[in-house]
Amino acid sequence: MQFKVLGPLEVVGESGPVAISGSRRRALLAILLFHAGRPVPLARLVDGIWPDEPPASAVYNIRTYVHGLRRILAGAGDTPARLAHEATGYQLRVEPGELDLLRFEQLAEDGRRAMRFDEPRQAADRLSRALGLWRGTPLEDLPGLGATVTATATALEEHRWAAASALVDARLRLGQHGDLLPGLRQLVAERPLDERTQAQLVTALAQAGRAADALEAYRAARRLIVDELGVEPGPTLQAAQQAVLAGGAPAAAPAHRPKGLPMKPPRFVGREAVLGQLRSIAASVAGASGDPGDTGDTGHATVVLVSGSPGVGKSTLAVAAGYHLTDLFPDGQLFACLDGTTAPRTPADLLGELLMELGTDPAAVPAGYRERAALFRCLVAGRRLLLVLDDAAGGAQLSPLLPGAGRCLVLVTSRSRLLDLEVGWRLNLGPLEHRDAVALLASTAGEQRVQAAPDASDRIAAACEELPLAIRIVGARLAGHPGMALPHLAERLEDEERRLEELAVGAMSVRRSILDSYEALDPEARAALRALGTADRPITGTTASDVLGVPSAQADRVVERLVQYNLLTPVDEERYEMSDLLRLVAREQSR
CATH class of the missing domain: 1.10.10.10 (Winged helix-like DNA-binding domain superfamily/Winged helix DNA-binding domain)
Incomplete structure (x- = not known):
């Protein structure tokens, strides 16, 4: 089967197109495809299909739509295991080659990796194939699918734009400036304030021997940016102009800086004070403190340790903070999971991963961890980078991963206070504020449901000790059981004999999380x-x-x-x- 969401929703079987009738049934299939291979809770399906006011029979209706989808897909020769019922909802299982969204993401990543390894011809091939999968706006025939689906569609458009921009870089490297000009003019018209695209147009015109046109393109871009934003162009566009004035054709825009952070937490609540403190630290490290004499050319890396008890939300905070601070670290963001609680990874393994994220050819990665550490320090020296090292075991594991000179911020999480490591800042994370714990519960279980039972919601948060992991588990269980009464669940959680049994769903378990620390x-x-x-x-x-x-x-x-x-x-x-x-x-x- 072929499923297509990068444009109008389409399904194609061995015998041709498969007609999916009914707007609600099509909406259900679209939401499942946007989360392909992952269980989608019933609450999220309800919110997507009926974003304004779901009917009382919403859950029953979804079951009916699922039955109809299974019947239609089976009639096209599909397997019964395609659409599976899970504990919290439903899951649509697809292979990577069956969904255009997954093919696009893989081809685009292959293209970016080829650019990092200085293989522009292979990059252009992969990126062209990735962009060729697009047939319009994602799910353009299904408007109004709720905030979550809309946000995913918007993010996909940004991924498409990034791939198109990377393709221009690859083709400029290949000297295809003449063929690029019409398409670049169209891209500039689509996003006139995108300085990277404007710089690419200046570059292509200069490479084509049209220096006067290149300078006029720069002047037009500058006028627009000054008029609209009240600021001068940034370094990328200015560098393109300076290269033309110097009498040469500017080089193609640089490849993307590493963007290695995991997915942004979809439901992050509270921690404003900690995020504010991290922002202040990061601004000082990155040379964005407001001091006009601070150019950011000197300095050294700063380590911030976030420690706390099992399940307190250290990893979630670190990733959320990473996205919160990206503007201060324009040279990129790196992420590595150290698995310190269960099976600590070796420094050599981690350094190899970080070096390849920075664009090092795998064949050029040294064998010894000391040599890898030296190369890593050289690559990050003088750069503004954010490095998130999650779940560290101790100083011996971390020390080889720390940069030297430069404007890097290293954000480390650990269940231990890591007294054997010298750090700039130590932040110990505690449970959420009670109001934030209730808000986190509402973000998963549903605002109306929590507001309708305020006393039970308070009791649930208290029984979970305002611990984010416990709250997320309870929220997931409530989302998967729309008929479960909050007072009844609160009563079960207040029973100490069964509390740990209640605080488990799927792979998430408060007992297991605590036992990992106990066994260490x-x-x-x-x-x-x-x-x-x-x-x-x-x-x-x-x-x-x-x-x-x-x-x-x-x-x-x-x-x-x-x-x-x-x-x-x-x-x-x-x-x-x-x-x-x-x-x-x-x-x-x-x-």
Whole structure:
């Protein structure tokens, strides 16, 4: 089967086009295709098909549409496993070659990678094939599919534009400036304030031997930018003009800077103070502090450590912050998951991944990790880069990955406070504010549903201890069961005997998240955590010594290790607190 969403919705089987009748049924198929290979919760399907006011029978209607889709696809010779029912909703399973969206993304990425490896001919081939899949605006025959689908369609248009711009770069490198001019004029007309496209037009005209036209194109672009935005053109467009004035044809616009951040968290709530602090730190590091004497040409990398207990949302915060700070780091953003909690990756492996993200040919990556670290420091020296290193195990794993000179910000997350690593800033992340925890629940389970049961929503957030992982699990379960009453779920969560069982859905589990930290401890610390889980609260040095049956000095050292791993929280100089969820896991392990 061939599914097409890069234009009007189309389905083509072995015998030709497959007619999908009914606007609601077509809307359901379109939403599933935009999330191909991933379960789509019923709540999201309802919001997409009826963005304004869903009927009371919405869930029943969706089941009817699913049945009709299965019948239509089966009549075209398709497999029954195509459209599967999942715990939280439905999933449409497609192979990469069956959906034009997935083919576009793969071809575009292949093209960008070819440009990084200085292979413009291969890049032009892949990017041309990627853009050839487009037949218009994504799902242009299905307007009004809700905010989520609309945002995805808008993002796809940006990906198309980026691919078109990268294709121009590749063809300029190949000397195809003459053939490019008509298309470039059209691109400039489509987005006249896009300075990169304007610079490409100046470049193509200069390469064609039309210096006067190139300078006139620059002047026209400058007038527009000054009139519309009140600022002078940026360095890319100015460099194109200077190259023409110097008597040569400017080089093609540089390839994209690395954009390695994972998908932006779709539901990020709260943490305004932390984001503001990170913004202030980043502005200082990047030389955007407002000091006119700060050109950003000197300086050194700064490391910010975000630590916290299991499930507190460190990784989500780091990725959200990465997107929040992209404008301060124009040379790119890099991301690496260090898997420090479960199976720490080696520095050599991580450096190889980072070097290739920076455009290093795999054949040119050194074998030894020391040589890789030296090459990495050379490549990032003098650049404004954001490097997000998620789930670090310790200083030994991190040290080889840290840049030297330059304007880089390194944002590290870890369950440990990493006392063996010298950092510029240490931010310890706690649970959400109660109002933000309720807002996060509403963003997943539905605003109207939470507002209709404020007392139960407050009880659910409290039982989850305002922990983002727990809140997301509960929200996902509610989204997958539209008929589940919030007071009933609140009552089950308040029952300590069943709370951990309730806080699990799919691959997400509060118990598993805490156990990962528990299993990373040494045997003495594990035994201490089990014992302290039965102690009266708050825990004091005397309590720890009595419960553990060891001298106070030894008890203090064990408590200090548990604090370092964010499994105990200092209340003051004498007292420590253990969260209820962690206490439940500790008691389970004792039994």
